[in-house]
Amino acid sequence: xxxxxxxxxxxxxxxxxxxxxxxxxxxxxxxxxxxxxxxxxxxxxxxxxxxxxxxxxxxxxxxxxxxxxxxxxxxxxxxxxxxxxxxxxxxxxxxxxxxxxxxxxxxxxxxxxxxxxxxxxxxxxxxxxxxxxxxxxxxxxxxxxxxxxxxxxxxxxxxxxxxxxxxxxxxxxxxxxxxxxxxxxxxxxxxxxxxxxxxxxxxxxxxxxxxxxxxxxxxxxxxxxxxxxxxxxxxxxxxxxxxxxxxxxxxxxxxxxxxxxxxxxxxxxxxxxxxxxxxxxxxxxxxxxxxxxxxxxxxxxxxxxxxxxxxxxxxxxxxxxxxxxxxxxxxxxxxxxxxxxxxxxxxxxxxxxxxxxxxxxxxxxxxxxxxxxxxxxxxxxxxxxxxxxxxxxxxxxxxxxxxxxxxxxxxxxxxxxxxxxxxxxxxxxxxx
Numbered sequence: 459x460x461x462x463x464x465x466x467x468x469x470x471x472x473x474x475x476x477x478x479x480x481x482x483x484x485x486x487x488x489x490x491x492x493x494x495x496x497x498x499x500x501x502x503x504x505x506x507x508x509x510x511x512x513x514x515x516x517x518x519x520x521x522x523x524x525x526x527x528x529x530x531x532x533x534x535x536x537x538x539x540x541x542x543x544x545x546x547x548x549x550x551x552x553x554x555x556x557x558x559x560x561x562x563x564x565x566x567x568x569x570x571x572x573x574x575x576x577x578x579x580x581x582x583x584x585x586x587x588x589x590x591x592x593x594x595x596x597x598x599x600x601x602x603x604x605x606x607x608x609x610x611x612x613x614x615x616x617x618x619x620x621x622x623x624x625x626x627x628x629x630x631x632x633x634x635x636x637x638x639x640x641x642x643x644x645x646x647x648x649x650x651x652x653x654x655x656x657x658x659x660x661x662x663x664x665x666x667x668x669x670x671x672x673x674x675x676x677x678x679x680x681x682x683x684x685x686x687x688x689x690x691x692x693x694x695x696x697x698x699x700x701x702x703x704x705x706x707x708x709x710x711x712x713x714x715x716x717x718x719x720x721x722x723x724x725x726x727x728x729x730x731x732x733x734x735x736x737x738x739x740x741x742x743x744x745x746x747x748x749x750x751x752x753x754x755x756x757x758x759x760x761x762x763x764x765x766x767x768x769x770x771x772x773x774x775x776x777x778x779x780x781x782x783x784x785x786x787x788x789x790x791x792x793x794x795x796x797x798x799x800x801x802x803x804x805x806x807x808x809x810x811x812x813x814x815x816x817x818x819x820x821x822x823x824x825x826x827x828x829x830x831x832x833x834x835x836x837x838x839x840x841x842x843x844x845x846x847x848x849x850x851x852x853x854x855x856x857x858x859x860x861x862x863x864x865x866x867x868x869x870x871x872x873x874x875x876x877x878x879x880x881x882x883x884x885x886x887x888x889x890x
Contacts, residue, residue: 470644471588475581476604477637478540481547483608483744484630485520485574489513489567490720490740491616492623494727499621508560510845513720514838516567521834523575528827530576532820536584539576541641546573548634555627575834578605579826586814586822598811599755599804606747606803609719613741620737692821692828699874700816701828704809706871707771708833710864711806714774717840717861718743718802721848728854729784739795746799754804758811767808768872774801775865782855782862805868806833816875836864 489512496504504512523543531539550570557563585601612626619625692701722743723736731739750770758766777798785791809829817825843860847853 468646470640471584471646472601474637474641474645475540475585475601478544478577478581478641479602479604480608480611481544481630481634481637482574482578483605483610484612484633485547485551485570486605486716487609487612487719487740487744488616488626488630489516490723491613491620491737492626493720494723494736495621495623501623502557502563503560506845506849510842510849512560512564512567513716513841513845515564516571517716517834517838517841519568519571520575521571521831521838523572523577524579524827524834525575525831527572527576528579528830529824531580531583531823531827535647536580536587536823537641537645537647539580540584540645541638543573543577543580544634544641545638546570547577548631548638550631551627551634552631555624555631575830576827579823579830582810582814583823583826587819596755596759598814599751599758599807602804602807602810603748603751605807606744606751609744610741610748613737613744617737617741692825696876697817699876701825703871703874704813704816704829705832706874707767707868708806708809708829709836709839710868710871711771711809711836712830712833713836713840713864714778714802714861715806715840716837717844717857720841721844721853721857724848725844725853725857728848728851739792742792742795743799744803746796747803749796750800750804751807753800754808755811758808763808763812763815764872764875767805767812768869770801770805770808771865771868771872774798774805775862775869777801778858778862778865782858802865805865809833812875840864 493504493509493513496502497506497509502508527539527543547570550566550573554563554566554570557566582598582601585597588597612630615629616626619629692698719740722740726736726739754766754770777794780794781798785794810826813825813829814822840861844853844857847857847860
């Protein structure tokens, strides 16, 4: 992978990819913050079943975007796809605020999800193209702090704005539109896209062009010679077993992420906690996630991603089991939720970091799209199962039992991934 010296490496791509993840964090939490209000007031015709449908169909859109749109970044470039995805998500999110009923609300959420679903894999592929060698863990986890900063900001915003749920979606959409000019002006093609093609002696003797000219020539050359990629590559040796293990773990990881963020306030309400406490705990959960990302990235680069991701999923299961017991002391309750956030959310991000390490650059966008897309199926199942438990009035403590079991299944699945992935032309150690 082509790299640049630290002195010449611009920080614009780092911050822009981070801000794109902030939008993803908004989408992660916003529905969970407004569902209690929509169910309580019955506005637009919402009830528990309608809320479950809205949460599920919006995640269908996100999953389809990750599976079928994200791989286009390997073909057309990360920059173009990111700009298109942010634009579509922003416009449809603003539209949600003006939905007249549950059906239109859900449809607009699904359409917004198509763009957002491709945004995460494209941004992570971009930042791993751009990052220095040996820093995939930190690069991925630090970029994904934006995901949870966005979630924290959204949960905090909801405390002051909800029950005005329409304003929540308007603010999210406007934030995305405000990001677009910066993506257009300041986000270059990724270093992978601008990798210079090999040149012969005749080309080597030509006068050297300026740096901007070299970049333009290199983009054209690399695009012309780049081999086609797609999901079929993941079915060829040595990748099938890797894809199975990563896919199952990602499914379970996003089941936890979306299940908790969508239904935690309602689960806590079912346990007898006040609604305001549930919203505060959603904020605390995502604060823990941000702290966990910094810690997980450093440990993964130092000790190996596989060891840390197995440990993280295992500890997630333990602390989710602890939350199934009602905690009377407010400080202990907040501490337990915070530590749960530390492990649950960075577990899934470590899966993305590992994918970036296991697959070659030409397949990185496709592999990340596969992991995110299969994971989104878990994101659909998580809120759907928990919503069903809520509708049946057995969400507490059964919901936490389901979440703990998902963490244990992720641990089992990751043992399927071999220690080393040997391709025809390269060998990629799985633990680094």
